[in-house]
Amino acid sequence: xxxxxxxxxxxxxxxxxxxxxxxxxxxxxxxxxxxxxxxxxxxxxxxxxxxxxxxxxxxxxxxxxxxxxxxxxxxxxxxxxxxxxxxxxxxxxxxxxxxxxxxxxxxxxxxxxxxxxxxxxxxxxxxxxxxxxxxxxxx
Numbered sequence: 001x002x003x004x005x006x007x008x009x010x011x012x013x014x015x016x017x018x019x020x021x022x023x024x025x026x027x028x029x030x031x032x033x034x035x036x037x038x039x040x041x042x043x044x045x046x047x048x049x050x051x052x053x054x055x056x057x058x059x060x061x062x063x064x065x066x067x068x069x070x071x072x073x074x075x076x077x078x079x080x081x082x083x084x085x086x087x088x089x090x091x092x093x094x095x096x097x098x099x100x101x102x103x104x105x106x107x108x109x110x111x112x113x114x115x116x117x118x119x120x121x122x123x124x125x126x127x128x129x130x131x132x133x134x135x136x137x138x139x
Contacts, residue, residue, distance in 0.1 A: 022090040025060050039096045056095050059084040069107035076104055
C-alpha cells in the first residue's frame with residue numbers, strides 16, 4: 001500500500017535546486033513503519049507515527065536544498081539537520097537527522113570530482129565547496 005503526499009514545490013524555500021524534481025513522494029507503509037521503528041529514538045519530541053509522517057512532509061515541502069547522489073541513485077532533501085532520502089522514482093527511503101553525515105559529504109564530493117551537470121542542479125562550484133566545508137567542520 002502506498003500513501004502519496006503532494007507538495008507545494010517549496011515555493012518559499014531556499015535551495016540549490018531550481019525546483020523539486022517530484023510532484024509528490026510515494027511512501028510505502030511497510031517502509032515507513034520500518035524507518036519509524038528505527039529512527040523514533042532520534043525524535044523524542046514526536047509523540048507518534050503520524051508526527052513522523054508530518055515531519056517527512058515538512059522536509060519534502062520546505063527543504064533548504066536538494067542534493068542528487070548519482071552513486072546511490074537518491075535525492076537528499078535537507079532541512080536543517082534533517083535528511084530525507086528519496087529514491088529516483090520519488091519513493092520514500094528514510095528520514096533521520098543526518099544532513100551532516102558522511103553519506104551527504106560523499107555525494108557532494110562526488111558531484112565536485114565528477115563535475116556532474118544535471119538539468120536540476122546548476123550549482124556554482126564555490127557553493128558546493130562551501131556546503132562540503134560546512135559539513136566537514138561539524139565533525
